[in-house]
Amino acid sequence: MDLTRIRNEAQEMAGAATEMRRYLHAHPELSWGEVETSRFIARRLKEIGFQDIRVGVDGKAVGVVADLAGKEAGPCVALRADIDALNLVEENDVPYKSKCGAMHACGHDAHITMLLGAARILYSMKDELPGSVRFIFQPAEEHGMHSGAATMIEEGVLDGVGALAGMHLWSHVPSGRVQWRSGPVMASADGWNVKFRGRGGHGAMPHKTIDPVVAAANFILALQTIVSREVNPLETAVLSVGKLVSGEVINIIPEVAEMIGNIRTFSVEVRDQMEESFRRIADGIAATYRCNLETQYTRIYPYPVVNDRVLSELLRDTAIALVGKADVEESPMLMTSEDFSFYQTKVRSVFFFLGSGDEAKGTTAAHHSSRFDVDDDVLPRGIALMSSFACAALSGMSEGTL
Numbered sequence: 491m492d493l494t495r496i497r498n499e500a501q502e503m504a505g506a507a508t509e510m511r512r513y514l515h516a517h518p519e520l521s522w523g524e525v526e527t528s529r530f531i532a533r534r535l536k537e538i539g540f541q542d543i544r545v546g547v548d549g550k551a552v553g554v555v556a557d558l559a560g561k562e563a564g565p566c567v568a569l570r571a572d573i574d575a576l577n578l579v580e581e582n583d584v585p586y587k588s589k590c591g592a593m594h595a596c597g598h599d600a601h602i603t604m605l606l607g608a609a610r611i612l613y614s615m616k617d618e619l620p621g622s623v624r625f626i627f628q629p630a631e632e633h634g635m636h637s638g639a640a641t642m643i644e645e646g647v648l649d650g651v652g653a654l655a656g657m658h659l660w661s662h663v664p665s666g667r668v669q670w671r672s673g674p675v676m677a678s679a680d681g682w683n684v685k686f687r688g689r690g691g692h693g694a695m696p697h698k699t700i701d702p703v704v705a706a707a708n709f710i711l712a713l714q715t716i717v718s719r720e721v722n723p724l725e726t727a728v729l730s731v732g733k734l735v736s737g738e739v740i741n742i743i744p745e746v747a748e749m750i751g752n753i754r755t756f757s758v759e760v761r762d763q764m765e766e767s768f769r770r771i772a773d774g775i776a777a778t779y780r781c782n783l784e785t786q787y788t789r790i791y792p793y794p795v796v797n798d799r800v801l802s803e804l805l806r807d808t809a810i811a812l813v814g815k816a817d818v819e820e821s822p823m824l825m826t827s828e829d830f831s832f833y834q835t836k837v838r839s840v841f842f843f844l845g846s847g848d849e850a851k852g853t854t855a856a857h858h859s860s861r862f863d864v865d866d867d868v869l870p871r872g873i874a875l876m877s878s879f880a881c882a883a884l885s886g887m888s889e890g891t892l
């Protein structure tokens with residue numbers, strides 16, 4: 491693998507990549523509505539020379555998969571980018587500001603750009619590749635309940651794939667720095683909704699009522715004991731209440747108290763334990779305070795993101811060779827979630843981060859904030875990383891060292 495060539499080709503694309511990323515930024519589309527985005531991707535792939543391009547996931551004209559055959563029929567490495575935007579009104583005052591009520595506030599516009607850049611480089615190397623590369627442009631990563639990854643897997647996107655990589659820009663990390671991690675790196679995410687239904691009445695006569703507010707208050711406190719007293723202290727879990735609604739006036743005991751929240755973990759065992767504890771405490775509190783209980787518990791992203799050790803080390807070594815040791819470091823574990831985890835239950839894979847935070851350029855705002863912005867100068871590095879990882883993984887797999 492000629493890293494200098496990959497690095498140079500990626501750097502030559504800097505201007506075009508910035509332009510593309512900003513165009514995509516100005517034209518965001520929400521999960522499962524990425525029709526124009528998908529059309530754009532397919533058109534660009536066709537311009538590069540790709541023949542095998544499939545558009546469509548879940549019966550909708552969103553999502554693109556393209557295959558690149560190398561010089562021989564060998565292993566297949568897949569690279570994935572997510573393509574959807576968020577339901578957010580942009581507050582940045584930039585020329586490429588979103589023109590609608592949606593916003594690329596997670597950097598998926600950059601992910602598309604970098605994967606298209608890698609597609610161009612790998613296409614130019616196709617006569618040297620000892621196998622094939624699949625490019626996955628996945629819709630609906632942000633949707634939560636109806637995951638693009640899960641649906642693409644059902645429709646066969648991983649058929650024949652031996653290894654997979656995904657990359658996410660990360661504004662909390664200095665621009666250009668690569669963060670990798672073996673094992674668990676992002677959490678699973680569950681969502682819940684609980685209603686305690688009592689009997690409303692006069693605030694002066696609590697004995698004639700069944701007060702759901704007291705039940706809710708005790709429930710919130712009791713929930714704190716799951717992480718502190720039930721989960722192994724060497725494991726990690728978080729449970730947060732995101733909303734609590736009950737009552738309206740000072741002298742009425744309300745009928746209902748409703749709460750919603752989320753639970754995140756790094757292993758399916760702890761995830762299952764959290765749900766069991768959560769349900770038991772809800773049942774117990776409802777019984778203690780004589781309330782009826784309605785519970786909804788939803789596995790949103792049921793699996794944590796867990797990286798394959800061998801692929802993680804290959805990614806680390808490739809990144810060091812490409813950008814130098816000083817710009818490559820181990821990532822901390824993050825309690826955020828990603829539907830990349832669905833792929834990981836099926837194929838060995840690695841998910842890693844590329845820093846895009848630059849104070850002077852104003853690109854350190856949090857992901858999912860209305861002030862999020864991308865440091866476009868990191869795009870060539872992302873393009874080179876994806877390209878060189880695909881080459882390294884193909885070589886390793888075809889030589890039997892991976």
Ligand SMILES: [Zn+2]
Binds near residue numbers: 596632
């Ligand atoms: Zn996001």
Ligand SMILES: [Zn+2]
Binds near residue numbers: 572596597598631658
């Ligand atoms: Zn994202």
